[in-house]
Amino acid sequence: MIQLLFFLVFVEAFVAFLLMVKIGPLRELVMNGLDQVKMRKGTVLTIAGTMSVILFSNWVSIVKIQNKGAKIGTMTPMDQVLWRTHLLEASLMGFSLYLGFLIDRMHHHLQKLINLRKNGGSKKEVEKLEAEKLQLKENEDKAKEEVKQLQKEISGLTETINKIKLESKEKDKKIETAEAHVASLQKQSADLLLEYDRLLEDNQTLQAQTKTRHF
Secondary structure, eight states: OHHHHHHHHHHHHHHHHHHHSOOTTHHHHHHHHHHHHHHTHHHHHHHHHHHHHHHHHHHHHHHHHHHHHHHHSSOOHHHHHHHHHHHHHHHHHHHHHHHHHHHHHHHHHHHHHHHHHHTTOOHHHHHHHHHHHHHHHHHHHHHHHHHHHHHHHHHHHHHHHHHHHHHHHHHHHHHHHHHHHHHHHHHHHHHHHHHHHHHHHHHHHHHHHHHHHHO
């Protein structure tokens, strides 16, 4: 799931980059592709709605895990892993939806700009659209910075998850060793009790024999 979301975010960022920068015929190809996608508006809205529902579900899970940790005072290693996984998925989904909206607006304004140029639109309207395009470019730059920041956070979360898994394995090994030691001590205790009973019985036997000889 996370790998798929990463792929989707990078594809959307690449599409947005091609809409901003004219590289040969690539912008026209992207525009035509987006026109085809918008013809299936129902499918796009269904996918966006599904992602929104999953995003909401992840946030609910995050809140539940936080509340559980607040009640017991700390979060178990498994809850920490689940919390970070849900947070990462929610962040990627939210950013993907944001990029999708940004691409839709860029496509809309570029299409409008192309139509205005074809129809000999007024210079003021063209300048307005150019300003909107510049604003969208600034938003895209901010989005790229957020992607870089998100990648850093993901790297840190991955290291933390690996560390937690390693600590959990070490704790499991310590528990197994302690259980084996307890079992060994229990066996030694049982052997000592048997030896004590045997010695006590021998002592009683000797006392009985001593009394018999005395008489």
